[in-house]
Amino acid sequence: MDRELNPFKPGSGLRPPALEGRDEQIDSFDLLVARSKRRNYDRGLILTGLRGVGKTTLLNTLADHADRQGWLTIGLEARPNDAGTSAVRAKLAQELTVGLRRYSRTHRIHQLIDPLLEIARGFSLGVGLGPASVTLGGSSRALAASGDIDLDVEELVEAIATALKPRGSAFGLFIDEMQDLDSDLLSALLAVAHRAGQREWPFFIIGAGLPNLPAVLAEARSYAERQFLYSTIGPLPKPAAEAALADPIRRVGGDITPTALDILVTASGGYPYFLQEFGKAIWNVAADSPFDDDDAHLAVEVGRTHLDEGFFPSRWTRTTERERRYLTALANTGLEQAPSGQVAALMGSTANGASDVRNSAIKKGLIWAPEHGRIAFTVPGMADFIRRQPVD
Ligand SMILES: Nc1ncnc2c1ncn2[C@@H]1O[C@H](COP(=O)(O)OP(=O)(O)O)[C@@H](O)[C@H]1O
Ligand SMILES: [Mg+2]
Structure with a gap:
């Protein structure tokens, strides 16, 4: 499709083509x-x-x-x-x-x-x-x-x-x-x-x-x-996420099949940034309209590559080596919210010994404590991104 007409805008605070669900x-x-x-x-x-x-x-x-x-x-x-x-x-x-x-x-x-x-x-x-x-x-x-x-x-x-x-x-x-x-x-x-x-x-x-x-x-x-x-403010519920993609596409003369829409919405988890990234990708990869399942699968792949080059590393590269080890341990628990003690143990430390790195990662806005003694990422999908990183 004509890239000039692409309505989607992944980026910090960029006004989306449709502000849904708020x-x-x-x-x-x-x-x-x-x-x-x-x-x-x-x-x-x-x-x-x-x-x-x-x-x-x-x-x-x-x-x-x-x-x-x-x-x-x-x-x-x-x-x-x-x-x-x-x-x-x-x-x-x-x-x-x-x-x-x-x-x-x-x-x-x-x-x-x-x-x-x-x-x-x-x-x-x-x-x-x-x-x-x-x-x-x-x-x-x-x-x-x-x-x-x-x-x-x-x-x-x-x-x-x-x-x-x-x-x-x-x-x-x-x-x-x-x-x-x-x-x-x-x-x-x-x-x-x-x-x-x-x-x-x-x-x-x-x-x-x-x-x-x-x-x-x-x-x-x-x-x-x-x-x-x-x-x-959470991820968008399904109908709002669908509208956030389909409405802008239709407004500029394109269309998308219901199953293709479903593929994008599911892959995004309803997160607005991911919706914008996948929306932008499907518009660019589709040869013609309506966008179908093949376009959607390819768009998810292209969109993820973009996220891996921008959204995720913008946080990851600002970390110290020790913070990276802590975040990797958190990712490796495989839990949404992990006990601090377990994360510390995975990096070969005690909860006390890891409290300084835990605090510095909190200060940098990478993780937060949903409740006492628990820790979670502030970036959706960050754990998967970290697990995709080559081990050095
Ligand atoms: N309600 C929404 N519907 C669709 N897209 C949205 C919505 N809110 C934000 N976006 C898009 O999501 C991306 C991230 O928005 P942003 O406001 O920067 O998030 P945050 O400040 O929470 O990190 C932007 O590209 C924006 O256009
Ligand atoms: Mg912001």
């Missing part, structure tokens, strides 16, 4: 937005799930909805380690400035927004990451520029939210890969969201991240558990 989350978010217009404020939303399941895509979609309903929306992607911390803080300050300017232009409310822009410019979250180093004098200091992260975040959010409230608008902070947010900024944000709830400031955190995110939040603030509506 009505529940979209509806509950739209309700939150609608209620906020009436100054009925609900809890923010946290989306969690494995890699490639569609969290970033959904988060962006929700931000678009909020934008269209007149919210001030700021997007942020957290990153691990210290370098990530300062980059993310700088980015937050910058995004705020950009977001406020855009908001003021779209809504023609310069008088309201200009003073907030001043504050956003002063808000740099002390580029140094240690305790406050800024010593500005007493009462004349600028708002949100004390160098104390808790205070600055709170002053900033209060100023923005109280300015937007009379308009029935709200301030939405959309944070992707939220499990990687540095703990000081995370605690400050959770605290201010908590306060916002009590004081009825229209400020909402909408977060997305790996399945360990709820645990990370609970560790940062004990009340985080009650602070959000938590929603698990």
